[in-house]
Amino acid sequence: MTVPVTTDVLIVGGGPAGALLGCLLARRGIEVLVVEKQQGLERDFRGETLAAPSAVTLRRLGFGPALTEHGYLETTSVTMRMEGRQVLRVDYDKFPVGVLPIDIPQPALIGIFNDAAAELPGYTYLSGTAFNSLIEEGGQVRGAVLKLADGSRAEVRCRLLVGADGRFSKVRKSAGISADVQPMQRDFLSFKLPRPADWGNGAELVVSRDKHLVVLPTFPDFLRVGTNLPKRGLGDLRKEGFGAFRDSLAAIDPRLAPLLKEHLLSWDDTSFLEIFTAEVAQWSRDGLVLIGDASHTCTPILGQGVNLAIQDAVCLVPVIAAALAAPGQDGVVPAAAFAEFTASRRKHKAFVTRFQRLQESALAQRTPLRTALRRLRYRTLNSLPAKYRIFDKVINAPHPIDPVDLRAAEPAPASA
Numbered sequence: 001m002t003v004p005v006t007t008d009v010l011i012v013g014g015g016p017a018g019a020l021l022g023c024l025l026a027r028r029g030i031e032v033l034v035v036e037k038q039q040g041l042e043r044d045f046r047g048e049t050l051a052a053p054s055a056v057t058l059r060r061l062g063f064g065p066a067l068t069e070h071g072y073l074e075t076t077s078v079t080m081r082m083e084g085r086q087v088l089r090v091d092y093d094k095f096p097v098g099v100l101p102i103d104i105p106q107p108a109l110i111g112i113f114n115d116a117a118a119e120l121p122g123y124t125y126l127s128g129t130a131f132n133s134l135i136e137e138g139g140q141v142r143g144a145v146l147k148l149a150d151g152s153r154a155e156v157r158c159r160l161l162v163g164a165d166g167r168f169s170k171v172r173k174s175a176g177i178s179a180d181v182q183p184m185q186r187d188f189l190s191f192k193l194p195r196p197a198d199w200g201n202g203a204e205l206v207v208s209r210d211k212h213l214v215v216l217p218t219f220p221d222f223l224r225v226g227t228n229l230p231k232r233g234l235g236d237l238r239k240e241g242f243g244a245f246r247d248s249l250a251a252i253d254p255r256l257a258p259l260l261k262e263h264l265l266s267w268d269d270t271s272f273l274e275i276f277t278a279e280v281a282q283w284s285r286d287g288l289v290l291i292g293d294a295s296h297t298c299t300p301i302l303g304q305g306v307n308l309a310i311q312d313a314v315c316l317v318p319v320i321a322a323a324l325a326a327p328g329q330d331g332v333v334p335a336a337a338f339a340e341f342t343a344s345r346r347k348h349k350a351f352v353t354r355f356q357r358l359q360e361s362a363l364a365q366r367t368p369l370r371t372a373l374r375r376l377r378y379r380t381l382n383s384l385p386a387k388y389r390i391f392d393k394v395i396n397a398p399h400p401i402d403p404v405d406l407r408a409a410e411p412a413p414a415s416a
């Protein structure tokens with residue numbers, strides 16, 4: 001495919017944030033180029049959970065039939081067990097949102113966005129194409145130098161460059177925007193196991209002192225399992241041997257022992273995730289805006305990364321459309337256009353991060369006294385009449401999307 005020399009919007013990164021934004025902008029007739037450094041969509045062990053509000057948003061945007069055609073798993077509940085005792089259970093059908101969270105592989109979700117965009121006029125997607133550096137003039141971002149799949153370079157000029165290139169964003173670094181990166185106390189190792197037929201569709205958090213397993217039923221027939229490990233502790237863990245690691249998992253949740261023995265065979269079956277949060281004080285410059293993990297990396301607790309990315313994209317569409325219609329100097333979208341967007345999305349992210357930090361600190365407790373107090377706290381929470389109100393706020397975190405904007409982002413009816 002030939003590389004356009006100019007475009008209205010250049011999106012760097014075709015993850016959930018960039019792919020959805022590209023599709024929704026193209027639906028509005030905006031000229032958009034999405035560049036993704038990977039050739040294919042395969043991404044193992046990424047966020048696969050869509051909280052109920054995101055599932056609602058995607059259906060309202062017209063992606064319901066494609067989601068159904070691919071298939072997904074509806075998660076029914078989350079249960080917490082600590083030191084062998086159930087301390088909390090939340091049933092997702094008791095929330096006012098009225099739909100269940102869904103689990104769908106990230107490549108499938110991105111593929112749905114890309115397929116919906118592929119035929120739209122003005123939309124171009126380049127895989128195997130990496131952002132290399134910014135083109136800047138007079139303090140404004142005017143485009144990017146890209147490295148193409150064949151190793152050659154190309155310059156693309158744009159009125160707005162969107163950095164949707166994830167937690168280690170090169171766009172962010174190139175723009176001189178600093179991030180306050182705060183490592184969490186522990187990192188994370190994930191793997192998949194086949195899901196026994198009688199397992200059910202409930203998510204579980206199984207905690208034993210300061211070790212835990214997150215066990216998530218995953219489409220089509222897997223369990224996605226994650227466990228915590230000490231910060232930079234993977235080397236030490238490996239020295240103790242794979243057998244010892246596997247035994248330690250079975251000790252946390254003995255129900256998994258036979259599956260672990262049969263299906264978790266080496267470190268190659270696991271995937272490491274360094275856990276940190278990143279707060280980015282500045283999300284935009286003239287000609288540039290950051291979204292998704294590039295502007296706010298959170299932890300995997302409660303699976304909010306993809307939701308935040310989706311909501312960023314949906315909220316940004318009307319902002320970009322309005323800004324392109326009323327451009328600043330030389331047609332470049334000014335940083336000020338994103339002030340309201342940034343303030344509202346930052347508030348949402350801060351809320352999620354605050355809860356994730358509280359949860360992480362509770363999970364890190366190890367002494368008998370502190371773990372007993374922790375069980376008591378979760379049991380008390382479980383018995384509170386306000387339990388569903390509290391969890392609704394956390395799991396179905398505020399959804400700042402105006403339905404009017406959503407309708408505007410939907411595809412035009414065939415007769416239009």
Ligand SMILES: Cc1cc2nc3c(=O)[nH]c(=O)nc-3n(C[C@H](O)[C@H](O)[C@H](O)COP(=O)(O)OP(=O)(O)OC[C@H]3O[C@@H](n4cnc5c(N)ncnc54)[C@H](O)[C@@H]3O)c2cc1C
Pocket residue numbers: 012013014015016017018035036037038044045046047048049129130131132164165166167170271272273291292293294300302303304305306307309
């Ligand atoms: C191992 C792992 C496990 C995770 N587990 C969970 C989970 O269980 N639940 C959850 O909600 N979230 C999870 N997350 C986080 C979740 O995947 C992210 O929050 C979400 O994908 C963010 O979407 P995004 O589009 O902002 O960024 P990303 O999904 O990171 O997408 C960024 C895209 O940009 C591309 N890119 C990067 N650099 C360049 C470049 N120079 N040029 C062109 N393209 C580039 C990348 O290839 C990638 O496709 C996990 C993340 C990881 C890494």
